[in-house]
Amino acid sequence: MCGLPLIMDPNIIAGPSVERAEDAGVYKLSDELALVQSVDFFTPIVDDPFVFGQIAAANALSDLYAMGARPLSALNIMAFPVAKMDISVFRAVVLGGLDKIHEAGAVLLGGHSIDDPEMKYGLAVTGLAHPEKIVFNSSAQIGDKIVLTKPIGTGIVSTAVKRGAASEAQAKTVAETMATLNKSAAEAMLKVGASACTDVTGFGLVGHLCEMMSDERFGIRLEFGSIPFFEGALEFVKAKIAPGGLFRNRKFYSERLLVQGEFSKDDLKLLFDPQTSGGLLIAVSGPRCESLLAELEAANVGTFAVIGEVIAEPVSKVVLA
Ligand code: CO
Numbered sequence: 001m002c003g004l005p006l007i008m009d010p011n012i013i014a015g016p017s018v019e020r021a022e023d024a025g026v027y028k029l030s031d032e033l034a035l036v037q038s039v040d041f042f043t044p045i046v047d048d049p050f051v052f053g054q055i056a057a058a059n060a061l062s063d064l065y066a067m068g069a070r071p072l073s074a075l076n077i078m079a080f081p082v083a084k085m086d087i088s089v090f091r092a093v094v095l096g097g098l099d100k101i102h103e104a105g106a107v108l109l110g111g112h113s114i115d116d117p118e119m120k121y122g123l124a125v126t127g128l129a130h131p132e133k134i135v136f137n138s139s140a141q142i143g144d145k146i147v148l149t150k151p152i153g154t155g156i157v158s159t160a161v162k163r164g165a166a167s168e169a170q171a172k173t174v175a176e177t178m179a180t181l182n183k184s185a186a187e188a189m190l191k192v193g194a195s196a197c198t199d200v201t202g203f204g205l206v207g208h209l210c211e212m213m214s215d216e217r218f219g220i221r222l223e224f225g226s227i228p229f230f231e232g233a234l235e236f237v238k239a240k241i242a243p244g245g246l247f248r249n250r251k252f253y254s255e256r257l258l259v260q261g262e263f264s265k266d267d268l269k270l271l272f273d274p275q276t277s278g279g280l281l282i283a284v285s286g287p288r289c290e291s292l293l294a295e296l297e298a299a300n301v302g303t304f305a306v307i308g309e310v311i312a313e314p315v316s317k318v319v320l321a
Contacts, residue, residue: 023063034131036069041122053096054179059277060123065186066199068135069127071104076111079120137198140283144310149185150279153233155243178277188295200278222308245274
């Protein structure tokens with residue numbers, strides 16, 4: 001956020017005055033305690049208002065999990081067309097959000113609503129962490145394995161659902177996955193100890209891998225065959241079903257992707273698909289990787305896979321093999 005007249009404060013561990021783009025802001029309260037804060041909200045991406053509330057809340061809370069923080073409290077952010085929408089719809093959205101806030105072990109402290117022609121919902125979230133145990137997104141080490149904890153393709157499959165091209169089962173799977181908290185995955189990560197973490201959201205898999213490389217110290221080798229994708233995602237892309245954000249991400253990040261091997265244009269599109277409430281991307285040392293996979297398994301994290309590794313060169317590139 002260059003150009004902002006920001007106050008420098010030594011207690012700011014992550015924020016716009018610190019030279020790193022993190023998932024959440026971090027403010028040190030004491031040597032043992034840091035405040036971790038984030039906010040996100042958006043327009044409905046599924047028809048069911050309760051499920052939309054669940055997804056929006058899981059998505060907002062995800063940035064706390066990516067930093068290794070424990071969610072403490074949340075505030076509702078609500079925009080609602082008062083004149084033309086039934087208040088029960090909005091109540092269902094808020095109940096969906098509350099369901100996930102409680103599942104996270106956090107509490108709702110309040111919120112604010114405005115009249116708006118287009119419904120929007122999300123949360124401002126606050127979590128706690130030990131200042132020395134914050135998991136940053138760019139602190140991976142060469143040789144680390146990269147583990148992903150949800151399948152890729154929510155943008156593509158959600159677009160297919162909107163166009164009536166997806167089956168009921170596909171629609172259900174993608175909605176349930178987006179509504180799943182990254183809580184268990186984050187707990188497994190904290191148990192084992194990770195070198196870096198972020199969550200996959202709007203910039204897609206490649207975009208968020210690039211975020212992990214923002215210190216320009218290493219590259220990441222990505223194993224296409226190991227990446228979990230939603231069933232149907234590739235078929236939808238082949239049928240020209242894709243969200244606009246995918247092409248924006250491709251335009252922005254494609255020069256960072258070095259393709260070594262035979263991949264079709266459609267294969268590559270999957271890597272730029274913007275995710276809503278995506279999984280965690282965890283960088284973990286080789287020796288700790290097995291323990292992490294065992295912890296993810298024990299915690300019933302549905303889908304997870306080692307999708308790549310941190311390499312010395314080429315720096316700041318995703319090498320696709
Ligand atoms: Co994030």
